[in-house]
Amino acid sequence: MTIEEEQARFLRCIGEPTRLQILRLLAGGERCVGELTGVINKEQSLISHHLRALKECNIVKDRQEAQKIYYKLTDDRLAKLVMDSETLMTELSLCKCQEVNYEREGNQTSSEGEICPNG
Amino acid sequence: MTIEEEQARFLRCIGEPTRLQILRLLAGGERCVGELTGVINKEQSLISHHLRALKECNIVKDRQEAQKIYYKLTDDRLAKLVMDSETLMTELSLCKCQEVNYEREGNQTSSEGEICPNG
DNA sequence: TTATTATATGAATTATAATTCATATAAACG
DNA sequence: CGTTTATATGAATTATAATTCATATAATAA
Numbered sequence: 001m002t003i004e005e006e007q008a009r010f011l012r013c014i015g016e017p018t019r020l021q022i023l024r025l026l027a028g029g030e031r032c033v034g035e036l037t038g039v040i041n042k043e044q045s046l047i048s049h050h051l052r053a054l055k056e057c058n059i060v061k062d063r064q065e066a067q068k069i070y071y072k073l074t075d076d077r078l079a080k081l082v083m084d085s086e087t088l089m090t091e092l093s094l095c096k097c098q099e100v101n102y103e104r105e106g107n108q109t110s111s112e113g114e115i116c117p118n119g
Numbered sequence: 120m121t122i123e124e125e126q127a128r129f130l131r132c133i134g135e136p137t138r139l140q141i142l143r144l145l146a147g148g149e150r151c152v153g154e155l156t157g158v159i160n161k162e163q164s165l166i167s168h169h170l171r172a173l174k175e176c177n178i179v180k181d182r183q184e185a186q187k188i189y190y191k192l193t194d195d196r197l198a199k200l201v202m203d204s205e206t207l208m209t210e211l212s213l214c215k216c217q218e219v220n221y222e223r224e225g226n227q228t229s230s231e232g233e234i235c236p237n238g
Numbered sequence: 239t240t241a242t243t244a245t246a247t248g249a250a251t252t253a254t255a256a257t258t259c260a261t262a263t264a265a266a267c268g
Numbered sequence: 269c270g271t272t273t274a275t276a277t278g279a280a281t282t283a284t285a286a287t288t289c290a291t292a293t294a295a296t297a298a
Contacts (some may be wrong), residue, residue, distance in 0.1 A: 001135065002229025003205065004137075004139040004140055004143075005136045005137075006208065006212075007139055007201075007204065007205050007208055008136045008139055009134075010129050010134070010204065010208040010211075011204060011256090012130070012131055012134040012135075012254095012286090013134055013159060014130055014134075014136040015126070015127045015128075015130025015133075015134050016127050016131075016255085016256080017121065017123040017124045017126075017127045017155070018123075018154040018256085020123040020126055020127055021123055023295095024123075030151070032274085033274070033275055033276090034273090034274065034275085037275095042257090043257080043258070043259090044274085044275075044276095045257085045258075045259080045260095045275090045276075045277080046256080046257060047275095048275060048277080049256080049257080049277085050278050052276080052277090053255095053274095057211075058214065058215045059210055059211070061194050061221050062223050063222070063223065064223075065200040065223075066262075066265065066266070066274090067265045067266065067273060067275075068234070068265095068272045068273095068274065069274080069275065069276090070274085072221070073210055074214065075207065075210070075214075077207050078207070081203070081204060081207060081249095082126075084200070085126065085130060085200060086122065086126050087127065088194065088196050088200060089125065089126055089129040089196070090193070092129075092176075092193055092194060093125075093177055093180070094176040095177065095193065095194075096177045098268090098273090100193070101179075101239080102180050102182050111169045116139070122263085131284095132286090135285085135286080137286085145256095146294065150248090151244085151245090152244070152245055153243090153244065153245085156245095160282080161287090162287080162288070162289090162290080163246095164243075164245090164246075164247080164287085164290095165288080166245095166289075167246050167247080168246085168247085168286080168287080169286090170245095171246080171247090172285095183295095185241095186243060186244045186245075186294075186295045186296065187244065187245085187294070187295095188245065188246090193264060225293060229253090236252080239298100240280105240297100240298085241296100241297080242294085242295100242296080242297070242298090243280080243294100243297090244291075244292100244293100244294090244295080244296100245292100245293085245294085245295100246286100246291100246292075246293075247289095247291080247293090248270100248291090248292095249288105249289090249290095249291105250288085250289085250290105250298100251286100251287080251288075251289100252285100252287075252288090253285080253286070253287090254269105254282070254283100254284080254285070254286085255282100255283080255284080255285090256274075256281100256284085257281080257282075257283085257285070258272100258279105258280085258281075258282090258288095259278105259279090259280085259281100260277105260278095260279095260280105261275075261277080261279105262275100262276075262277070263274100263275080263277090263280090264273100264274090264275085264276100265271105265272100265273085265274080265275100266272080266273080266274100266279075267270100267271080267272075267273095268269100268270090268271075268272090
């Protein structure tokens, strides 16, 4: 497998609406399957399938306590990745509203620190 | 569309092997379709389809010069996102090699600055 | 104007992934 | 033990996306 294929797998694993919901909840600390299923309005088996997918991508890890299985993020940077990508996506879609084709580089007014650099 | 659905679209758009190749090339500066097709060993029409997908997600923008159409990233943070997610993914998969189920918090040896925090 | 070059498009096919449903496992409790 | 609770699993279905192929468009060159 090429590095792009592995990276694509990883990003697609994060890039699914229900899994993003799970990740946001886990960003707040570990949760057991029941807690996740309670908040997310989806079938229990579906949550389990998604958790397995996340685990296979090393995005979450689990721990058993009695009958319950607790999941948490394997790394805090995952929470940051989720947050940062949301911020970036939002800003890009805002930019798009005022966008036409870009011009060749040069003779532009400075746009340091603005939301839409090189708009 | 919920925010998770939009974000998932965005991440899945980046999370495709050929599009990741494109994004890495564009991280080095703008390229026309022919240049991309030359480097990536895929059909021209496929590259075009992928470029359109990236454009619809506001990830790239284009500019025409004679017959050629040049593409570039809409924002430098996209290059960073691609790099950072690769780094993180690689580290997580390395961690996985030594991993068993995690223990409950507490009585752990410090792991500040290590590759596998909370391993 | 016809030919060539560069890119885009749409329909058809194929591949991949999400979801559901029924059921399995396994811990705890009576 | 049998029952309940919590979670996982696998097969079947459905949805989504990637790829190919044939062809369209549009700028340029002859």
